[in-house]
Amino acid sequence: MIRPVPSRRDTIADDLRARITTGRIGAGERLPSETHLASQYGVSTATLRNVLAVLQAEGLVEKAHGKGNFVRRPAHRITYVGGGGRTAADAALSITVHTSRIRACGHLAALLKVSTSSALTEFLCLSHEGEKPHSLARIYVPCDLAPAAVLRESLSYEGVMTRLPELRPPLAEVKERVSARLPTPEEATTLRISSALAVLAITRQTADTSGRVVEAALLVLPGDRADAVFTTHYVTDEKATER
Structure with a gap:
């Protein structure tokens, strides 16, 4: 059975997700700018924003307008x-x-x-x-x-x-x-x-x-x-x- 090759977006999302869940990027910490991350991963800013949208939907990242993207602190249940x-x-x-x-x-x-x-x-x-x-x-x-x-x-x-x-x-x-x-x-x-x-x-x-x-x-x-x-x-x- 041939498995589909992960897209660049999915690969980057997996990497950032792992960095967040293992604590390498701590709760409440600001992520590097979108431009910086796009350059780091060698993708366009549009692709990088799609990656962040995935992580936002998962509740791992939240965007503060005018301030940037932050690792979301676990919410009280x-x-x-x-x-x-x-x-x-x-x-x-x-x-x-x-x-x-x-x-x-x-x-x-x-x-x-x-x-x-x-x-x-x-x-x-x-x-x-x-x-x-x-x-x-x-x-x-x-x-x-x-x-x-x-x-x-x-x-x-x-x-x-x-x-x-x-x-x-x-x-x-x-x-x-x-x-x-x-x-x-x-x-x-x-x-x-x-x-x-x-x-x-x-x-x-x-x-x-x-x-x-x-x-x-x-x-x-x-x-x-x-x-x-x-x-x-x-x-x-x-x-x-x-x-």
Whole structure:
């Protein structure tokens, strides 16, 4: 069987990848300029940029406009706990919350099972690692379950997540849909990630005992720093076990 000959781009990417993964070029260290690397490897600047695009998509390199290309520091991982659980973030992460009143339309009206133009409260939650965005969550709640007074009281993420459950009836069902996809241009810009880096997209619906959807959440977790954990509990028939 004849194996294809690696392209020049792949050969250079392999070399730089090895230098990064073995620590010869350390995390946070700036790579030589694109012109210098192109000259070093004997290729055009366009080819060298294709190489860097491959490494950026793999999460090994990040480009800072006006500063150059840097070896990316390993991101703290975040774990999404299924079954209505919240994301469990590393202590190094901080979360900012921006609230706004919006009207339900399109997919939000369908997700929350409300009529178009129904009043909703949106909680835009963006986690940061230092100054860098880390993950994104949009949480939508009917306005009667998130009155303005609560928004003034709970300015922190922890405060919001503590107060909201106190205002809604007992929960009966949580539906979650998890998919891997490429980020939208807006998500890539907000999270400062490559448009070629897959994200874990989670859509969650939470309903009370009457069947009313009391919360909907859209979470976007970059694939290089996210895990999702789901646990199933089985009910054992004690009588059958005793036989």
